[in-house]
Amino acid sequence: MAKQNKAFKFRLLPNKEQSALLAKTFGCVRFVYNKMLAERKETYEKFKDDKELLKKQKFPTPAKYKSEFPFLKEVDSLALANAQMNLQTAYKNFFEGNADFPKFKNRKAKQSYTTNMINGNIKLENGHIKLPKIKKPIKMKQHREIPAGYKIKSCTISKTKTGKYYISILTEYEKDIRPVKIQKVVGLDFAMDGLYVESEQGKKANYPRYYRQALDKLAKAQRILSRRKKGSARWNKQRLVVAKLHEKVANQRMNFLQSLCQNKNIPLSEALEN
Template sequence: MGVANKAYKFRIFPTKEQEDFLVRTFGCVRFVYNKMLAERKETYEKYKDNKALLRKQKFPTPAKYKKEFEWLKEVDSLALANAQLNLQRAFSNFFLGKTKYPKFKNRKSKQSYTTNMVTGNIKILAGHIKLPKLTPLRMKQHREIPSHHVIKSCTVSRSATGKYHVSILTEYEHNPVKKEINHVVGLDFAMDGLFVESEEGKKAYYPRFYRQAEGKLAKEQRKMSNMMNGSSRWKKQRIKVAKLHERVANQRKNFLHQESRKLANRYDCVVIENLDMKGMSKAFRFGKSVADNGWGMFTTFLRYKLDEQGKQLIKIDKWFPSSKTCSACGHMHAALHLSERTFNCDCGFVIDRDWNAAINIKNEGRLILDLS
């Protein structure tokens, strides 16, 4: 049997005493992370010209600081241990060339900490969750965690609006029966509507939540810029702006979950292009529109929803000329401007440009799958 992971995120409502403990833990985790990073930075500067010696250097551990800083003993030791693992992961990614050199964390960074399940120290009770060194926290559990899922760790976080959440990572045996591929669909990314399906040219009709809220956001941000930074009025206004951003993010996520679920239930295989969204946003100056659509998040949701059912997501090469090729006769048009939204071929075939591209993406996917 294969092993898979799944996370469940729930809202928690700490009391004043519990909130104080969570805030202290966030601070301790940040403090230890920065201390270890400072030491690693010194080591890196010393041995950066000798990679072999640099790799042999040991990471400092949180235990090293507990004698000097007694208050570190008050919080969950597993949270501090995970800070060390996160730093090690950050350096590994840096040496592999995946990310930039790790940065120091400050109070504006994401406020969170992770603790692990060790000998039953995490328990889910009726409407509550028990975490190490904390009395049971009230939790709004809107969905059940299956009994065969084993809790591995929990990440407690605080949003910019002051809301607390716990993300429960579980592990379970997963061996889905591979689905026979009968229904295939191609999706072409659309700036104005998320995607266009190859089947009848259906569009997702993405509501563009950020664009809808942009005027209100600008107005509230102007108000905040005219206030004294750090004043009580500024803090209230900051939360107001954060709530608007949070609402947009939640609307987007909800929409993407719904659309990806529809596709995963309807088709056995979904074919998309392997797009570089960051590059597209810079090249075509569509940064806001690309970020608003959340195509990367959508494809992540789509992949795991298909995997759960033994179905497939196929990504074809981003240089495949899906927009320039006629889906009827196969002739490729060398020049096709972005402003041309209707595809006209010499063979007489006339179709919406994005729909034509979606059909070509589907056909390319079928070739990869070796389907007649």
């Protein structure tokens, strides 16, 4: 038996109080990440000529800032700890030559944070989910059940540009993996006009060009947005119109790919990786 991971994504429907705490957590995670990065950047500039001495420098932790910034105590400490781990991973990738130096996060970037399951602090309760630091369980559109035997490892809460909240629940389960005999192999070649072409019969995916279908609406919406005063209520309202159009195109693409994978009996995660 081998341990496997699987994520389940659901829509969250928080109330005003819960939305405010989620927004505060997003902000605190970003704040701590940027603080640690600023310190690490200063250390790097100081010791970059001596790599051995640079490696000995201690990495800053979120606990360091809690006395100076008491508002950090109001949010989930595990979310702040995961921000530190994400920065350490980004820093490690930079030194291994796999990525550029980590960049500061801003408010316009994706808003999300990750918390871990420790001593039952995350619970699923009748279409609701209990998260650390949030008093009442948050309502959730649970369109499918998580199978018995799947243990929750962590949860990632995110907010889209259109103001929708989602939660990705990472689970761990045991699976008996047996070797599969390959009976047939089909090659797929990328095609500009149809996503791919099969090697044997030359069949195409007949991929609808969702973005091109929405181009006229997008162009009109973006022209209106460009005429609005940035930061005003009318600008923000029109920004949501543009964001919803982009979100619709993204959902259409994902739905098409998911339907295609179900017909071909291919896991969606493998299709996205390839």
